[in-house]
Amino acid sequence: MPREIAFYGALMPGLLPVFVGCLLLMVLLDLLLSRIGLYRHVWHASLFRLALFVCLFGGAGLLLVR
Incomplete structure (x- = not known):
């Protein structure tokens, strides 16, 4: 990846x-x-949204490292 x-x-x-x-x-x-x-059903919706975005971005970033 450049x-x-x-x-x-x-x-x-x-x-x-x-x-x-x-x-x-x-x-x-x-x-x-x-x-x-x-x-x-989620305790804190904003924290859930942030955690979901971090998981998406981290997974996509790790896929591009290869």
């Missing part, structure tokens, strides 16, 4: 597209989980 990506002459970190993709996936998962009603 450390930097050139985007219109500006260098950005290589994990930035992964971060944005995980953020979009997190928004979709959040909508799905709220419609299902999972957040009624």
Whole structure:
């Protein structure tokens, strides 16, 4: 995985597209989980959302290291 990506002459970190993709996936998962009603059973919804995003981003980042 490249450390930097050139985007219109500006260098950005290589994990930035992964971060944005995980953020979009997190928004979709959040909508799905709220419609299902999972957040009624969770103690702190904001902490659950943060932990879910950290798991998604960490997993995607580890997949790209190989």
